[in-house]
Amino acid sequence: MIRLTLYTTLGCHLCDELEHHLASLSVAEVMLERIEIADDDALMARYGERIPVLVDADGVELERGFEPECLAAWLAERGWLHEGAVETAEAQASQPKRAYLRHGRRFLGQRDPTR
Template identity: 55%
Template sequence: MNHLTLYTTLGCHLCEQLEALLAQLHRGAYRLEKVEISESEELMARYGVRIPVLTDAAGEELDMGFEPPRLAAWLEARGWLDSAAWQRLQSGESTEDQEEQVSRIAPARPGGRRYLG
């Protein structure tokens, strides 16, 4: 099982997108640890304008992983890319699936806002 860390903050819609894409494109099992950056001045200085940042167990970072090609390339370099899912996403077949993933990861709250718990 792969251990990944997501540097995030409350209400980060780009983080939600990355999580949904990761759930869709990652081949095999993984464990995602979310780190709230607002609770640390050091983390805010390092990641404040860069979130979401995804890191692997070796500490290799991915900025802007909410962009499908970037996440796919990062996963592929590690041998973790579900190639069939990536092909479906590129062909537009899985847009609805991705929206469902976002809804499961971060359910909508009153006023249409999403909350990362």
């Protein structure tokens, strides 16, 4: 099991992206300790404009981990990268995103989830 710390805040969509990519790219199960930065002035000053920030047990920080290539390189340095997952992620990224209209609004996705 891989234990990491994630500096985050409520409603952080980039943090959600990082967690999604982390789950799919890691060679082992990941246990995240989520630290809410909004509750601490010092953490807000340090991480407020940088979140999400992922930290390993040695204190090495990763910024921009929501970018799959950046996260994959960081995981590979630690021997935690699932190589097959990288190929799958790259193949999915190269496929064009589909869109659909619902009630006059455009949504990205494979299909309308209400159908």
